[in-house]
Amino acid sequence: MSDYKGRVDIREIMPHQDKYPTVHGTFESLKVGEKMELLNDHDFKPIFTYKFPEDFPGQYEWNYLEQGPEVWRVEVIKIKEV
Template sequence: MSTPTAKSTVDVRTIEPRFRHPIIFNTFEELQPGEFLLLVNDHDPAPLRYQFEAERANQFAWEYIEQGPEVWQVHITKKAA
């Protein structure tokens, strides 16, 4: 059985902080239900998860793939409507 491949990878480590969340949300909106993006960050993106919960409740699944200390990776899957 093969491991699913991310539809998109968003590595925000080199992106100016004020642009990070808009880029991630725009990428998420382009996903089809069942597809996921791989988020790569240099810290725990917990504030982003809280924003997803507030703005996209029940529309996503969040799974940590790597939890630091230097690199954090998260699968953010778009759920079916």
């Protein structure tokens, strides 16, 4: 059984413009202390450098689970609500 309340495989989401809204919505659905897993075919750094800090300031922590070269996985933990 998984510890993740949400899992988003970004590689499977089409069209492209639906990718971030899916990640965003999954994070929003988490309760404090819950976590989600993200999978992609490239690094998540742009999401956590630009988008999440703007949309969810101070509300999350993230950690690499796998860093390529073919699969990138991170866990994102909701640490507080605003």
